[in-house]
Amino acid sequence: MTKTIQTEDAWRGEADCKTCSIRDSVLFSKLDECLFERLHHPIEQISASPGTTLYRSGQTGGHLYTLRHGLVKLVQYLPDGNQRIVRIARDTDLIGLESLLGQPYQHDAICLQTCEFCSLPVDVVRRMAGECPDLQNELLNRWQKALSEADAWLTELSTGSARQRVARLLLRLSKQNEEHLCYLFSREDMGSMLGVTTETASRTIAEFKRQKLLMDSGKGCYSCNLEGLQRLAED
Amino acid sequence: MTKTIQTEDAWRGEADCKTCSIRDSVLFSKLDECLFERLHHPIEQISASPGTTLYRSGQTGGHLYTLRHGLVKLVQYLPDGNQRIVRIARDTDLIGLESLLGQPYQHDAICLQTCEFCSLPVDVVRRMAGECPDLQNELLNRWQKALSEADAWLTELSTGSARQRVARLLLRLSKQNEEHLCYLFSREDMGSMLGVTTETASRTIAEFKRQKLLMDSGKGCYSCNLEGLQRLAED
DNA sequence: CGAGGCGTTGAATGGCCTCAACGATGGTGG
DNA sequence: CCACCATCGTTGAGGCCATTCAACGCCTCG
Numbered sequence: 001m002t003k004t005i006q007t008e009d010a011w012r013g014e015a016d017c018k019t020c021s022i023r024d025s026v027l028f029s030k031l032d033e034c035l036f037e038r039l040h041h042p043i044e045q046i047s048a049s050p051g052t053t054l055y056r057s058g059q060t061g062g063h064l065y066t067l068r069h070g071l072v073k074l075v076q077y078l079p080d081g082n083q084r085i086v087r088i089a090r091d092t093d094l095i096g097l098e099s100l101l102g103q104p105y106q107h108d109a110i111c112l113q114t115c116e117f118c119s120l121p122v123d124v125v126r127r128m129a130g131e132c133p134d135l136q137n138e139l140l141n142r143w144q145k146a147l148s149e150a151d152a153w154l155t156e157l158s159t160g161s162a163r164q165r166v167a168r169l170l171l172r173l174s175k176q177n178e179e180h181l182c183y184l185f186s187r188e189d190m191g192s193m194l195g196v197t198t199e200t201a202s203r204t205i206a207e208f209k210r211q212k213l214l215m216d217s218g219k220g221c222y223s224c225n226l227e228g229l230q231r232l233a234e235d
Numbered sequence: 236m237t238k239t240i241q242t243e244d245a246w247r248g249e250a251d252c253k254t255c256s257i258r259d260s261v262l263f264s265k266l267d268e269c270l271f272e273r274l275h276h277p278i279e280q281i282s283a284s285p286g287t288t289l290y291r292s293g294q295t296g297g298h299l300y301t302l303r304h305g306l307v308k309l310v311q312y313l314p315d316g317n318q319r320i321v322r323i324a325r326d327t328d329l330i331g332l333e334s335l336l337g338q339p340y341q342h343d344a345i346c347l348q349t350c351e352f353c354s355l356p357v358d359v360v361r362r363m364a365g366e367c368p369d370l371q372n373e374l375l376n377r378w379q380k381a382l383s384e385a386d387a388w389l390t391e392l393s394t395g396s397a398r399q400r401v402a403r404l405l406l407r408l409s410k411q412n413e414e415h416l417c418y419l420f421s422r423e424d425m426g427s428m429l430g431v432t433t434e435t436a437s438r439t440i441a442e443f444k445r446q447k448l449l450m451d452s453g454k455g456c457y458s459c460n461l462e463g464l465q466r467l468a469e470d
Numbered sequence: 471c472g473a474g475g476c477g478t479t480g481a482a483t484g485g486c487c488t489c490a491a492c493g494a495t496g497g498t499g500g
Numbered sequence: 501c502c503a504c505c506a507t508c509g510t511t512g513a514g515g516c517c518a519t520t521c522a523a524c525g526c527c528t529c530g
Contacts, residue, residue, distance in 0.1 A: 076386060076389075076390040077390075078390060078391070078394060078395070079468070079469045080395075080469055080470055082394065082395070084389060084390040084394050086386045086389050086390065087386075097379070098379055098383075100375065101372075101375060101376055101379055103379065106383055106386060107386070130368060133365060136371055137336075139375065140335065140336060140374065140375070140378065141336055143375065143378040143379065143382065144332070144333055144336055144338065144378065146382055147378065147381055147382050147385060148333075148341055150382060150385035150386060150389065151311060151321045151322075151341060151342070151385060153389060154311075154319060154321050154385065154388060154389055154393060155311040155312075155313060155319040155321065156313070158389060158393040158430055159313060159317065159319050159430050160313070160315075160317070161517075161518090162517080162518065186476075186477090187476075187477065187478090188476085195393055195394050196518075196519090197518075197519060197520080198476090198477085199477095199478085199479090199518085199519075199520085199521095200517090200518060200519075202476090202477055202478060202479085203478080203479080203518095205477090206477085206478065206479085233314070234314045234315055235315055396485075396486090397485080397486070421508075421509090422508075422509065422510090423508085431486075431487090432486075432487060432488085433508090433509085434486090434487075434488085434509095434510085434511090435485090435486060435487075437508090437509055437510060437511085438486095438510080438511080440509090441509085441510065441511085471530105472529105472530095473528105473529090473530085474527100474528090474529090474530105475526105475527085475528085475529100476525105476526085476527080476528100477524105477525090477526085477527100478523100478524085478525085478526100479522100479523085479524085479525105480521105480522085480523085480524105481520100481521090481522090482519105482520085482521090483518105483519085483520075483521100484517105484518095484519080484520095485516105485517095485518085485519085486515105486516090486517085486518090487514105487515085487516080487517090488513100488514085488515085488516090489512105489513090489514090489515105490511100490512085490513090491510100491511085491512085492509105492510085492511085492512105493508105493509090493510085493511105494507105494508085494509085494510100495506100495507085495508080495509100496505100496506090496507085496508105497504100497505090497506085497507100498503105498504080498505080498506100499502105499503095499504085499505105500501105500502090500503085500504095
């Protein structure tokens with residue numbers, strides 16, 4: 001059974017945005033000191049375990065969420081029940097933007113790892129954005145970032161052979177950190193990201209391991225042969 | 236050879252936004268009368284023939300464009316030269332939003348039909364948005380619309396068999412107008428939209444015609460058997 | 471310990487791609 | 501005006517690759 005937030009596996013607390021450790025990269029980085037004073041403590045912190053559903057497609061929630069730590073998949077469904085992962089949110093990403101416009105959420109948001117969020121009430125963000133042009137601008141930037149991610153998924157991860165798609169996915173993942181290590185998703189999730197079956201994802205990953213394009217670094221992480229993968233990705 | 240705007244096939248004129256015939260649906264619909272007064276005549280109108288490139292990926296242009304009439308494809312390219320159409324813009328759509336953030340264009344924008352645009356200088360839009368919260372909000376709405384289009388393309392048009400994808404594309408197209416007529420793209424463009432080859436697109440369309448799922452309505456338009464296509468799309 | 475989830479692998483099928491040929495169309499220039 | 505060429509849609513044949521269905525080992529968890 002899928003878990004939903006508001007159950008006992010979600011821990012809640014209160015945030016202190018002014019001294020937030022990742023404040024430079026989150027939405028409110030643009031906020032003036034004076035506005036911070038007025039933001040008494042409407043920001044809640046949430047901690048959630050893997051598999052937790054943060055929100056569901058179609059719900060009209062009153063919050064957006066800053067992902068402080070962890071990985072979240074945004075999922076859409078086809079009439080036949082097939083699922084497609086349209087984006088992966090990581091540290092400092094902002095999800096549920098559509099709620100700012102009064103629209104229902106467009107995806108299911110499901111934690112892939114243990115995650116920590118800040119839960120931002122829509123009316124608070126809206127009010128502050130009205131008073132702070134920098135925040136407005138930051139919102140536009142977030143939206144654009146999501147959009148170019150979406151476009152990249154279409155061109156890179158949904159085009160070409162299965163081998164190419166997996167290679168491009170691994171390259172994207174390993175470029176996200178300094179050590180070029182990548183956390184491997186479940187084969188089923190990989191399939192939903194790439195538009196292939198879980199078996200094909202599994203076979204391809206196994207093949208890459210045999211060819212030493214992927215090498216185990218322990219604790220579920222793998223280091224990639226970037227040149228080899230690049231060659232595969234391009235042709 | 237691909238044509239680029241600024242050549243003789245692009246006609247330019249001056250727009251009168253205040254009396255614009257489609258003003259209710261375009262970006263400036265939210266603009267106060269008083270602001271209109273200040274908008275002397277920085278808005279240019281452009282007319283372009285099919286095949287014209289409005290802007291190219293990587294360029295840092297100073298304009299966004301309201302599409303008043305016509306169809307425009309937004310294209311991205313893979314390293315191997317393969318192209319992928321990530322979105323189709325239609326009447327009243329706003330393209331080149333990324334230029335508002337100072338970013339280079341993310342796509343090639345190429346006219347599929349004879350098109351008419353309004354060319355909006357970035358600094359004008361930025362300035363007016365600063366003074367008009369409704370316009371700010373309208374911009375967010377445009378961004379979100381583009382984003383949910385992108386997501387829909389991923390789930391509907393890049394998932395499942397070729398037959399399903401073509402059926403879903405036709406359904407999307409015919410739902411865009413009252414008469415459920417749809418303009419058929421070139422087979423090559425269809426292929427780039429759906430992530431299949433032009434031959435597969437051609438074969439599938441031909442098959443649909445034979446099965447009377449698509450019926451010629453003259454002048455390049457076809458009427459669809461919606462129930463039949465729906466059945467195909469779902470399973 | 472058994473159940474269930476997950477990754478892996480095998481075998482067979484079928485769908486899509488590749489390469490190729492051909493007709494129709496439309497634009498160009500002789 | 502018509503031959504010519506380029507482009508586009510269509511169709512065929514063959515082969516590859518991803519899917520499908522199935523089985524099995526491993527692990528975690530109850």
